[in-house]
Amino acid sequence: MDVREFDEFVKRQQGLTPGVTELDWDNERKEWLKYLDKLYKKIESLLSKYISSGQIQLEYGTVELNEENIGSYSAQDMVLKIGRQSVNVEPIGTLFLGSKGRVDIIGPGGRAQLMLVDSKRPGPKPLVQVSIGFGGKRPVPPAEPSREIKWEWRIVTRPPERRFIEITQQTLFQLIMEVANG
Numbered sequence: 001m002d003v004r005e006f007d008e009f010v011k012r013q014q015g016l017t018p019g020v021t022e023l024d025w026d027n028e029r030k031e032w033l034k035y036l037d038k039l040y041k042k043i044e045s046l047l048s049k050y051i052s053s054g055q056i057q058l059e060y061g062t063v064e065l066n067e068e069n070i071g072s073y074s075a076q077d078m079v080l081k082i083g084r085q086s087v088n089v090e091p092i093g094t095l096f097l098g099s100k101g102r103v104d105i106i107g108p109g110g111r112a113q114l115m116l117v118d119s120k121r122p123g124p125k126p127l128v129q130v131s132i133g134f135g136g137k138r139p140v141p142p143a144e145p146s147r148e149i150k151w152e153w154r155i156v157t158r159p160p161e162r163r164f165i166e167i168t169q170q171t172l173f174q175l176i177m178e179v180a181n182g
Contacts, residue, residue: 109181
């Protein structure tokens with residue numbers, strides 16, 4: 001590491017990096033809440049047969065979230081009542097590495113995660129990449145072509161092999177049964 005890299009680091013921490021635009025945090029929060037609403041509508045749609053017949057009751061509440069840069073704000077949470085069981089759909093936040101948001105599904109049998117991710121990604125990227133340079137020079141990583149990201153909600157599988165699974169009626173039913181100890 002040289003002095004130039006450290007200088008750039010210090011400037012980034014102060015928000016003084018030239019050519020880098022400041023994020024509109026208010027817009028980030030609004031966008032996150034819109035995606036959260038889309039998730040709830042999708043869950044309602046996939047469970048519509050059970051909701052309309054009264055076998056599943058939906059309740060909405062409000063949860064207070066507090067995130068760095070965004071601050072405190074209110075978001076909706078959802079509770080699915082299935083007989084005596086309750087399954088909570090609880091927003092966690094929007095500022096997560098490699099995603100645009102996370103929601104936890106919580107029931108008496110456990111917890112699962114949904115993440116708002118790039119629909120083209122099969123799973124999380126590794127956090128650490130190792131590259132070996134020769135002659136004191138670092139290799140230049142290949143540039144990824146820029147493209148518009150399509151954000152979609154996905155079920156995140158448990159470790160060790162974390163993958164993103166599309167939310168369908170079948171995968172949602174399986175997830176609910178898993179966290180409800182069904």
